[in-house]
Amino acid sequence: xxxxxxxxxxxxxxxxxxxxxxxxxxxxxxxxxxxxxxxxxxxxxxxxxxxxxxxxxxxxxxxxxxxxxxxxxxxxxxxxxxxxxxxxxxxxxxxxxxxxxxxxxxxxxxxxxxxxxxxxxxxxxxxxxxxxxxxxxxxxxxxxxxxxxxxxxxxxxxxxxxxxxxxxxxxxxxxxxxxxxxxxxxxxxxxxxxxxxxxxxxxxxxxxxxxxxxx
Numbered sequence: 698x699x700x701x702x703x704x705x706x707x708x709x710x711x712x713x714x715x716x717x718x719x720x721x722x723x724x725x726x727x728x729x730x731x732x733x734x735x736x737x738x739x740x741x742x743x744x745x746x747x748x749x750x751x752x753x754x755x756x757x758x759x760x761x762x763x764x765x766x767x768x769x770x771x772x773x774x775x776x777x778x779x780x781x782x783x784x785x786x787x788x789x790x791x792x793x794x795x796x797x798x799x800x801x802x803x804x805x806x807x808x809x810x811x812x813x814x815x816x817x818x819x820x821x822x823x824x825x826x827x828x829x830x831x832x833x834x835x836x837x838x839x840x841x842x843x844x845x846x847x848x849x850x851x852x853x854x855x856x857x858x859x860x861x862x863x864x865x866x867x868x869x870x871x872x873x874x875x876x877x878x879x880x881x882x883x884x885x886x887x888x889x890x891x892x893x894x895x896x897x898x899x900x901x902x903x904x905x906x907x908x909x910x911x912x
Contacts, residue, residue: 722782722855722869725908730774730886732905740773756786756901759799759890763897770805770887777883779803780908782855786901787818789849793893794818799900800854802887806880813889814856814865820844822854822872824865836875841867859910 734757749767751758761767783801791797798815800822805811809830816822822844824836844867845852855866864874886907890900 722853722866723780723906723908724911725780726911727909728906729776729779729909730771730905730907734903734905741769741771756903757888759888759900759902760897761890761892763892764894766889766891768802768808768811768887768889770802770808770811770885772885774885775880775883776803776858776886776907777879778859778910780855780857780910781886781906782853783888783905784851784853784903785816786851786903787847787849788898788900791818791848791893791898792896794846795821796893797891797898798823799890799902800888801856801905802885802889803856803858804877804880804884805887806884811884811887812863812877814854815889816841816844816852816854816867818846818848818850820846822865822867824863824873824875826877835863835877836865836873839872841870841872843868843870853904857910 733755734752735755749760759767781801781803785799794817798817800813800815802811802813811827813825820841821838822841823838826833826835853868857864861876861879862874863877865872888902892898
């Protein structure tokens with residue numbers, strides 16, 4: 698699946714503080730970061746106009762332009778070895794499920810260099826890397842048997858990084874482990890969602906959490 702040009706436009710800030718409702722998929726005993734998307738935090742590099750990204754009822758909603766994607770990065774910390782998890786809710790209305798995807802970003806250096814663990818509405822996942830603005834496939838698209846599919850379905854995506862090893866999970870089921878290239882000193886985390894060619898699709902994220910790696 699080809700990736701469209703990435704854009705960044707945010708209408709509301711994202712909140713940061715530890716919450717009891719944080720995703721339970723992360724296994725590390727120490728929480729490094731948690732966001733329940735209720736408080737304003739400009740560390741996400743947000744803007745104050747447009748409707749590409751909004752916060753509502755503990756969820757952050759991404760509404761990319763047609764044939765485009767939106768990505769935000771958290772600028773408040775760098776993460777090296779970490780357990781990252783977030784709940785991803787699929788659009789309520791879409792036409793071509795194989796043309797859109799969403800998920801967490803990690804090991805980001807900037808908006809032209811990051812890793813993207815993505816899920817589409819048909820229950821397929823892939824891991825891609827953006828290098829100097831160009832896409833490289835790390836793990837090709839594959840069907841996940843336990844993924845919840847269809848309009849409004851919710852899945853917990855999890856990424857564990859240890860050294861140069863990346864392990865990805867869907868709903869606590871391990872999908873694969875691959876080798877990657879961790880930035881010196883660690884990288885930023887973020888979120889991204891893409892829309893179909895002829896319409897704006899609305900994805901929702903909730904319960905973002907980062908812990909250390911479980912022993």
